[in-house]
Structures are given as C-alpha cells and as structure tokens.
Amino acid sequence: RKRTVVLISGRGSNMAALIDAADDSAFPAEIVGVISDKAGAGGLGVAASKGIATRVVSRGDFPSKEAHDVAIDAALVELGAEIVCLAGYMRLLTTGFVEKWQGRMINIHPALLPLLKGLDTHQRALDAGFRIHGCTVHFVTAAMDDGPIIAQSAVPVLIGDDERTLSARVLGAEHALYPMALRLVAEGKVRMEGGRTVFSDFESPNHNG
C-alpha cells in the first residue's frame, strides 16, 4: 500500500474521509501521517483519535516560506511519504517544494476547475448564477488550482441555496470523490506525464456515473 500523508490547515473532514477509506486493508493507500500548518487545526484531534501520527509545522516558527516548506518536506520524508494529499491546506506551496513532489501530490478544490480558482468558490458560484457546481481533484503544479485534473464531481445548485447549503452539498461530494481519486493514483491507474493526466484504463474518473 502506498504511504500517504495528508496536509491540512483546519477542520479536516476530507482528511477523515481519506483515513476512513484507507481503514479498509484492500484500499491501495495507507494514511501514515497528517501534517498541519496550524497548531489549532481541528483535524489534528480527529487524526489522533483514529490512531494516525500528527505533526504541526507552523509558518510562524520559520523565517521564510521557503524554510517552512523545507520543514514540511522533512516531515514528509520522516513519515516515509510516497503520496501527498492536500486537504484544506490553505497556504500556497513554493515552487521548489511543488516540483519535488510533482506527480505525487494531489489537491481537492471546491469547484469545477478551471472555473472558480481561489477562495470563496461557493459564494462566487451563487453570485454568478451557476446551476451546477462541484469539486475537483487534481495534481498540484506551481500555478494555483491549475494542475491536471484527475476527477470531478458535479452537484446541482438548488433554488434557495445559500453558501451554507451549497457548501454542504459540495462537501458531501468531496468526501466521496477524494478517496476515489487517491485510489486511482495509488493504483497507478492515473499519473501525470508531460503536464497532463494519463489514464491507463477505461475506468471513468468522475463520480456522477
């Protein structure tokens, strides 16, 4: 099973979905650690309660973004990471770090990329009058929310939705999508090659059937 480390900054509900999926010994990845850049991240307690090793690498403890990312890299190496999953990790990573882990690091974004990169995706989807919204798992490259797409899941925007109801619907889709995408990467059925996603069989990597 591929040794996988999850990077978080907050609540960690996607992290928990990955840990729960990997609890099944038939799942091709095992979650060997969780790293947070915030000491107060709620997900740290959740991970610990599930018996997963946790590390805090706070930005404030380092003189620069580069030094912070070097420390995160060292924690990943110490944990023996083969795959890195960003799950609500809210800090941009430096180019050197991203290049080192390129093809082995994936992220979940709460929108159907390439629409709605960045923050506040649910309110922006509502403001734009979208009738469909969703989430994307992609390989991480140096440009924010821009790496090759692995899998997407769409949800409807319902009349009367507000940010709370829409984000909850998308989050439910995220919790199903992220474990599926990690499985494909861990099995080697999906890889990044020449800046694109390559699929090695005909399994359709979206969650809408």
Ligand code: GAR
């Ligand atoms: C998730 O919705 C994730 O897609 C989003 O933050 C939330 C984290 O929730 N990520 C981003 O916005 C990345 N720019 P979680 O901590 O409960 O998984």
